[in-house]
Amino acid sequence: MAISITTSAPDNVKPFPCLLFLLNLCLAAPALMAQDKDTSQYEAPFMEGELFADYFFNSSALTTEFVNTVYSGGYITADIKDRVTGKLRYSNRFGADLNYGAVFRCKPASFFGRNDIYWSAGFRDRLHLDGVFSQDLYKVALYGNKQFAGQSADLGNTRFNLLRFQQLQFGIVIQGDSAHGDYGFSFSLLKGEQNMALDVDRAILSTSADGTEIDLDLAMNMRRSDTASTGPRAFNGYGASFDLFYEIPYVTWYNYGTMRLDIFDLGLIRWNNRSMYLKHDSLYHYDGIEINDLNDLQNQTIPSGNADSVVNANFHYSREPYTTFLPAVFSISATTYYGKKFIFEKGISYRFNANCRPYYYANFSWFIRPAVMVSAIAAYGGYGNFNAGAELEARIFKNYMIHIDSYYLLGYLMPKKFCGQGITIGLSGKF
Amino acid sequence: MKNPGRPLIFLCLCIWGIWSCRKEFGRPQWDIDGLAPIVTTSLDFDNILADSLLQENPDNSLTLVYNNNLYSFTADSLFEIPDTSIDTAYVWQFINPLILNPGDILIAGAPQNTVYNINGAQLRKVIIRSGYMKVEVKNEIREVCKVIYQIPLATKNSQPFSKLITIPAATTSGPSFFTDTFNLNGYTIDLTGPSGNGYNTVSYSITAYVDSAGAQTTVNQFDSVGITNSFLDMVPQYALGYFGQGIYASADTSAFTMFNRIVDGTLRVDSVNIKLNVINEAGIDARFNIGSLTSINSRTGSSVPLSHPVIGSTVNITRAFDAAGTVIPTIYSTALYRWNSNIIPMIENLPDKIGYSVNAEVNPLGNISGSNDFIYYGMGLKVNLDMEIPLSFAADRLTLVDTVDLDISAEAENVNSATLHLYANNGFPFETSVQLYLLDGNNAIVDSIMPAVNTIDEAPVDANNIVIQPKMTRLVIPLDANKLAVMKSTRKMMIKIKLNTANYPQYVKIYSSYKIDVQLVGDFNYHISAR
Numbered sequence: 001m002a003i004s005i006t007t008s009a010p011d012n013v014k015p016f017p018c019l020l021f022l023l024n025l026c027l028a029a030p031a032l033m034a035q036d037k038d039t040s041q042y043e044a045p046f047m048e049g050e051l052f053a054d055y056f057f058n059s060s061a062l063t064t065e066f067v068n069t070v071y072s073g074g075y076i077t078a079d080i081k082d083r084v085t086g087k088l089r090y091s092n093r094f095g096a097d098l099n100y101g102a103v104f105r106c107k108p109a110s111f112f113g114r115n116d117i118y119w120s121a122g123f124r125d126r127l128h129l130d131g132v133f134s135q136d137l138y139k140v141a142l143y144g145n146k147q148f149a150g151q152s153a154d155l156g157n158t159r160f161n162l163l164r165f166q167q168l169q170f171g172i173v174i175q176g177d178s179a180h181g182d183y184g185f186s187f188s189l190l191k192g193e194q195n196m197a198l199d200v201d202r203a204i205l206s207t208s209a210d211g212t213e214i215d216l217d218l219a220m221n222m223r224r225s226d227t228a229s230t231g232p233r234a235f236n237g238y239g240a241s242f243d244l245f246y247e248i249p250y251v252t253w254y255n256y257g258t259m260r261l262d263i264f265d266l267g268l269i270r271w272n273n274r275s276m277y278l279k280h281d282s283l284y285h286y287d288g289i290e291i292n293d294l295n296d297l298q299n300q301t302i303p304s305g306n307a308d309s310v311v312n313a314n315f316h317y318s319r320e321p322y323t324t325f326l327p328a329v330f331s332i333s334a335t336t337y338y339g340k341k342f343i344f345e346k347g348i349s350y351r352f353n354a355n356c357r358p359y360y361y362a363n364f365s366w367f368i369r370p371a372v373m374v375s376a377i378a379a380y381g382g383y384g385n386f387n388a389g390a391e392l393e394a395r396i397f398k399n400y401m402i403h404i405d406s407y408y409l410l411g412y413l414m415p416k417k418f419c420g421q422g423i424t425i426g427l428s429g430k431f
Numbered sequence: 432m433k434n435p436g437r438p439l440i441f442l443c444l445c446i447w448g449i450w451s452c453r454k455e456f457g458r459p460q461w462d463i464d465g466l467a468p469i470v471t472t473s474l475d476f477d478n479i480l481a482d483s484l485l486q487e488n489p490d491n492s493l494t495l496v497y498n499n500n501l502y503s504f505t506a507d508s509l510f511e512i513p514d515t516s517i518d519t520a521y522v523w524q525f526i527n528p529l530i531l532n533p534g535d536i537l538i539a540g541a542p543q544n545t546v547y548n549i550n551g552a553q554l555r556k557v558i559i560r561s562g563y564m565k566v567e568v569k570n571e572i573r574e575v576c577k578v579i580y581q582i583p584l585a586t587k588n589s590q591p592f593s594k595l596i597t598i599p600a601a602t603t604s605g606p607s608f609f610t611d612t613f614n615l616n617g618y619t620i621d622l623t624g625p626s627g628n629g630y631n632t633v634s635y636s637i638t639a640y641v642d643s644a645g646a647q648t649t650v651n652q653f654d655s656v657g658i659t660n661s662f663l664d665m666v667p668q669y670a671l672g673y674f675g676q677g678i679y680a681s682a683d684t685s686a687f688t689m690f691n692r693i694v695d696g697t698l699r700v701d702s703v704n705i706k707l708n709v710i711n712e713a714g715i716d717a718r719f720n721i722g723s724l725t726s727i728n729s730r731t732g733s734s735v736p737l738s739h740p741v742i743g744s745t746v747n748i749t750r751a752f753d754a755a756g757t758v759i760p761t762i763y764s765t766a767l768y769r770w771n772s773n774i775i776p777m778i779e780n781l782p783d784k785i786g787y788s789v790n791a792e793v794n795p796l797g798n799i800s801g802s803n804d805f806i807y808y809g810m811g812l813k814v815n816l817d818m819e820i821p822l823s824f825a826a827d828r829l830t831l832v833d834t835v836d837l838d839i840s841a842e843a844e845n846v847n848s849a850t851l852h853l854y855a856n857n858g859f860p861f862e863t864s865v866q867l868y869l870l871d872g873n874n875a876i877v878d879s880i881m882p883a884v885n886t887i888d889e890a891p892v893d894a895n896n897i898v899i900q901p902k903m904t905r906l907v908i909p910l911d912a913n914k915l916a917v918m919k920s921t922r923k924m925m926i927k928i929k930l931n932t933a934n935y936p937q938y939v940k941i942y943s944s945y946k947i948d949v950q951l952v953g954d955f956n957y958h959i960s961a962r
Contacts, residue, residue: 073457081461144463146954211466211952212854288471288950 181247192237241267
C-alpha cells in the first residue's frame with residue numbers, strides 16, 4: 001500500500017491536490033522500495049478522496065502580531081505599530097491566500113484503453129490578496145499626518161488586489177516511467193465572487209507646518225466587481241484556468257531524483273458589466289469647512305459648508321466589464337532521494353500579477369517510520385523574508401493519510417519579530 | 432472498488448459546511464495624531480450682522496440701519512363686531528291640530544333686520560376676513576323640514592349668501608336637533624339695510640317648509656320649529672363707515688433689540704440719525720401727542736428720556752388715501768440729531784426697551800368724511816423709529832454675549848484629546864477677547880474652553896484711525912480628555928466677546944473692506960475603528 005505523502009508547496013504555491021497527491025505517490029513508492037523508482041508497474045485501480053484547507057499571510061514588514069490584531073479586531077498599540085515600523089522599507093509588500101476544498105481521484109482499470117492514467121475532479125474555494133504599500137502610507141494611516149507637518153508624504157506606489165473565486169477542476173495525469181516522469185494537466189471552470197484591484201500611481205499628501213492646509217495630489221484607478229452582489233453565492237464573473245506539470249527523472253551521485261516543472265492558475269476571470277471602474281487624477285486642497293455667516297453656527301456647531309476644493313479634477317467613473325488574469329505561478333523544483341529515509345527537495349517559484357518576489361525554499365524530509373514522515377523547511381522571498389517551517393505526514397486507520405504543515409513557524413513562535421503565518425491541513429482516504 | 436456514494440456525499444457536506452462558516456474580519460482600532468484645519472472663515476461686518484442692517488456709504492464706510500416699531504393702533508382698537516345671536520320660531524298655538532301637507536310653509540321668509548351695536552362706530556360696509564354663521568334648529572314636527580336662510584346684501588363673487596338646510600323629523604320620543612356652521616370669509620356685507628341709508632344693519636330672511644318629498648303630518652298645540660342663527664368671531668378685512676370720535680391713550684414699552692447681545696462695557700457713537708415717523712394707514716383723521724420717549728437699559732436700570740420739540744407737542748395727521756385697494760398712507764416725520772436732541776446719550780445708554788406714552792385722537796373734528804372712514808386689516812396708526820448709526824464708534828470693554836447650540840458629540844466622538852489653534856488675521860481696528868462657556872441644561876456655566884490668553888490683537892491704524900494692514904494672532908486652546916467629555920455632553924455654549932477699539936476714546940470708522948480671517952486648526956489624538 002502506497003503511503004500518501006503530501007509535500008507542502010512554497011509560499012503561495014499550492015498545486016491542486018490531485019497532482020500533489022500523485023506526486024506523493026511517485027515519491028512514496030520509491031520510499032517504500034528502498035527509493036528505487038520502479039515505474040514498470042502501475043498501481044491498481046482505486047478511488048480516493050481528499051479534504052484540504054490552507055492559508056497563509058506573509059509580508060516584508062507586517063508582523064504576525066500586527067496581522068492577528070487587525071484580523072481579530074483588537075487594539076493596535078503603539079508598540080505593535082513601532083515593531084512594524086522597524087521593518088519598513090520604501091516599498092513593502094504583503095500577500096495572503098486562503099484555500100479549501102476537496103478532490104476526488106480515480107484510477108480506473110482502463111481509461112480509454114490505458115491503465116496509466118488518473119483522473120480527478122475537485123472543488124476549491126479560493127481567496128487571494130496581495131499588495132504593495134509605501135512606508136509613508138503606513139505611517140500616515142497608523143500614526144496620523146501630524147508627523148508630516150511641513151512635509152510631503154508619499155503615499156503612492158500602492159497596489160492592492162483582492163480576488164475571491166470558486167473553482168471546479170478536472171484533471172488527468174499520465175504516469176511516467178524511468179525514461180520520463182509523470183506529466184499532467186487540469187482544466188478549471190471559475191466562478192468569480194469578488195475582485196478589487198487598486199492601483200495608486202501617485203498620492204502626495206502635503207500638510208503645512210501649521211496645519212492650516214492639506215493638499216493631496218492623487219492619481220489612482222480602481223476596478224471592482226459588483227458590490228451589490230456579495231457572498232459565496234455571488235456570481236459576478238466567470239473564467240477558466242489551466243494547470244500543467246512535467247517531471248524529469250534524473251540520477252545524481254547514484255541517488256535518484258526528479259525535476260519538476262509546474263505552472264498553476266494560468267487563466268483569467270471576466271467580470272460582468274456591473275463592475276465598477278474608477279479613475280482619479282485630481283489635486284485636492286483643504287483648508288477647513290468654510291463658514292460664510294456666523295448665523296450658520298446657530299443651527300449646528302460645525303456646518304456642512306464647502307469642505308474642500310478641487311483644484312484640478314480628472315474623474316472618471318463607469319460600470320463596465322473587465323478581465324482579471326489570475327496570479328499564475330511558475331515553479332521549478334528538484335527532489336533527490338537518499339536511501340529509504342531521506343528526501344531533499346529544493347525549488348524556486350515565481351508568481352505573476354501578484355506583487356511577489358521569487359520564492360526559494362529547501363525541504364528536508366525524514367521517514368521516522370514507514371508511515372510517518374517529518375520535514376524541516378527553510379524559505380526566503382515571496383511576500384516576506386526568511387522563514388522556517390515544519391511538516392508532518394502520517395498514515396492513520398489503514399486507508400487514511402493526514403498532512404499538516406506550516407512554512408511560517410517563526411511567525412508563530414516569535415510573532416512580534418517575524419512576519420508570516422500559515423497552515424496546511426489535508427486528510428485523504430481511499431475507498 | 433467500494434461504492435463511492437457515501438464518501439462523495441461526506442465530501443460535499445464538508446465543503447458546504449466549511450464554505451458556510453466564513454469568518455469576517457474584525458474591526459481593528461488604533462489611535463493617530465492628526466493635524467488638520469477644521470473651519471475657515473472670512474468675516475466682514477456683513478457676515479457679523481445681517482445684510483439688511485448695513486448700508487455702504489460713498490466713502491466705503493458702513494452705516495447701521497435699524498427700524499423699531501414703537502406703537503401701533505389697528506382696527507380692533509377702533510371697533511369690534513360683537514358675536515350676535517338671532518332667534519326665529521314657528522309655534523302652533525291652537526288646540527285643534529293642524530294637518531300639514533308636503534310643501535306647506537311654516538315660516539314665510541319675510542325680510543328681517545338686525546342692528547349691531549359696534550362701540551359707537553357706524554359701519555356701512557365690511558368685508559369679512561374671518562368669521563362664521565352658526566345655525567341651530569330644534570324641530571318638533573314629525574316630518575322633515577327645509578329651511579332657506581338668505582342674507583341678500585352679503586355677497587361673494589357677486590353671489591348673495593343663501594343656504595338650504597334640511598332638518599330631520601322629530602320622533603315620538605322627542606324633537607330633532609340640527610346644528611351647522613357656514614364660513615363667511617370673503618363676504619362683502621352691506622350694512623346700510625334695505626333703505627340704503629342705515630348702518631350696522633344686517634338684513635336677512637328665513638323660509639321654512641315641510642319637505643316636498645315628505646308625507647302629510649299633524650301638528651299639535653305648541654309644536655314648534657325654532658331656529659337660532661349666530662354670527663361669531665367676525666374679523667373685518669375692510670370696514671367703511673364712520674368710526675366715531677375717541678381718544679386712545681397708551682403707555683408701554685417696546686422691545687429694542689439692536690443692543691440685545693451687549694451685556695457690559697461702554698459704547699460711544701460719533702453720530703446718530705433717527706427719524707421719528709407717525710404713519711397713518713387708515714382713512715381717519717387723527718391727532719397725536721407723544722408724551723414721552725425713554726431709552727431704558729433694564730440691565731443697568733438706567734433711563735434716558737428724549738429731549739426734543741416733538742415731545743409733548745400735538746401733531747395733526749390727515750387720513751390715508753384708498754386707491755382702489757392700495758392704501759397710500761400719510762406720514763409725519765421728524766428728525767432727531769445730536770444738535771436738536773439728546774439722542775446720542777439715549778443710544779449710548781444701550782437700551783433694551785423704549786418706553787413711550789402716546790395719545791391718539793381719531794376724528795377730532797367729527798364725521799367730516801360723510802361716513803367714508805375706512806380701515807384695512809393690519810393697518811392703522813403707527814409710530815416707529817428709523818435709525819441710521821454710522822459705524823464710527825469707540826468701545827471700551829464692550830461685551831457681547833450670545834448663546835448657540837452646541838452638539839459636537841458626533842464629530843468629536845472619537846477624539847481623545849486635542850489642541851486647537853486659532854489663527855485670526857484681524858483687519859478690524861479693535862482687539863477682541865473671546866471666551867466660550869459650556870452650559871448645562873439649566874443654562875448654568877459648567878466649564879470654559881478658552882485659555883487665559885485669549886485676545887485677538889487689533890489691526891494697526893494710522894493717524895486717522897484707518898487700518899494700515901491686518902494683524903495675525905494665534906491662540907492655543909488645549910482640550911484634554913476631561914474637557915472634551917464635558918464638551919461632548921454639552922448642548923449649549925455661550926460666546927462672550929469683549930471689544931476695545933484702537934486709541935479709545937477716539938472714534939474708529941468701520942469700512943466695508945475691513946474683515947477678519949479666522950481659521951481653526953485641530954491637533955488631535957483620534958481613535959480610529961476601522962471596518
